Amino acid sequence: MVKACTGSSDPYCIVKIDDEAIIRTATVWKTLSPFWGEEYEVQLQPGFHSISIYVMDEDALSRDDIIGKVCITRDMLAEHPKGYSGWMSLSEVDPDEEVQGEIHLQVEVLGSQGSRRLRCSVLEARDLARKDRNGASDPFVRLRYNGKTQESTVVKKSCYPRWNETFEFELAEPAGEKLCVEVWDWDLVGRNDFLGKVVFSVQGLEVAGQEEGWFRLWPDKSKPTEDGDETVLPSPCSQPLVQLLCQEVKSGRQDGQVHLVTLLDETTTAECRQEVAINLVKLFLGQGLVKEFLDLLFELELAKPCEPNTLFRSNSLASKSMESFLKVTGMPYLHFVLGPTITRVFEEKKYVELDPGKVEIKDVGCSGLHRVQTEGEVIEQGRQHLQSYLGELLDAIVRSAPACPPLIRAAFRQLFQRVGERFPQHQHAKFVAVTSFLCLRFFSPAVMTPKLFQLRATHADARTSRTLLWSARWCLQRGHG
CATH class of the missing domain: 1.10.506.10 (GTPase Activation - p120gap; domain 1)
Structure with missing residues (x-):
């Protein structure tokens, strides 16, 4: 990524073990060929999956951009017991796929035939991705159902926010739509960052009546189902x-x-x-x-x-x-x-x-008596x-x-x-x-x-x-x- 105004970038690296960011290098200003020369020693858990190195472009006016990343898996390290050294190609990164954490929700269908409502209580979240320079995020929740959108308040500087807010939608007939609960990081300058989502089958909720618990947040472009959403099925399933x-x-x-x-x-x-x-x-x-x-x-x-x-x-x-x-x-x-x-x-x-x-x-020893x-x-x-x-x-x-x-x-x-x-x-x-x-x-x-x-x-x-x-x-x- 090259800034149009300068023809260069201000790159630095972030090193993550699985989803945990552990290292941030210094920024090398105005260059497309940075040299860091930094060395770190970290302890790896026996069950770790991969080490990811993100190359970022620092921006003083808006959020930093991701230039690319390399991923070193545990199997790759096992193949090189003396360590790996060499050039690796950067792969593109979709920020909307860099998600982690869980959200605590209570979703239920209320009312009788002809006057029914879909209620979602947004309680809290935990272990959200850290998007801001302060090592946290400013998360809020956006709910989408039947063409309508509602949003929660913003919780500043937290990866473990508590909202305790309740939202209601008029239930469509037939209730074939899905309820999408998205978590976002609010930014004062630039676009908001996507932190993950949960999609509920409203038709399934009608059968179950209510779903309550912790739900894993999923990337925006995960495609485990035909329509591209990871849908939470009701408990009877x-x-x-x-x-x-x-x-x-x-x-x-x-x-x-x-x-x-x-x-x-x-x-x-x-x-x-x-x-x-x-x-x-x-x-x-x-x-x-x-x-x-x-x-x-x-x-x-x-x-x-x-x-x-x-x-x-x-x-x-x-x-x-x-x-x-x-x-x-x-x-x-x-x-x-x-x-x-x-x-x-x-x-x-x-x-x-x-x-x-x-x-x-x-x-x-003291001054004059060094040994x-x-x-x-x-x-x-x-x-x-x-x-x-x-x-x-x-x-x-x-x-x-x-x-x-x-x-x-x-x-x-x-x-x-x-x-x-x-x-x-x-x-x-x-x-x-x-x-x-x-x-x-x-x-x-x-x-x-x-x-x-x-x-x-x-x-x-x-x-x-x-x-x-x-x-x-x-x-x-x-x-x-």
């Missing part, structure tokens, strides 16, 4: 599947029976298994059967040939479901346990490095700092039992019992199974990247990231027994 899943979970594991959750495990790819797991966890939480669901998964997983020391280390549906369950139900507990120590690490910014090959030697620290002194000082953080963290974990949600404690009791029954000769296995989830899949990722778990508002700088990495490794060691 999915009720037979929900009933079948609930019946299976209530019945428990049956010898010789092929279970539906096993088929889901075997027919989903590793990339989409996380999404399947989170949806199943939310489904069974709503049905009050999440303990029974996890217990069935534990039994099915333990029925396979497995070693006691490597239980639940794979990315099976059981592992992903337990991981998702901990995140959905245990975030306040996680903040209670890790919050004080993470805050201390960020505020103190102590230098912690235990790898002799990466130690930075520096001068110490160079030895490598051993730097490592010992870092070890003491780390020991202090880990001692505080271990004490917090030990004292946290009363704060742990009863539902999580119940799930761990089930896991502890099932593993003990499966490996009666290996009593340590049941402890390893519990700590592998609690430490490897819950505490350790949160320590390594606290922003992704809402423990911090921003990502850590290089020095703090190194301290967090060493702390997370301790959690990993605990998880490995």
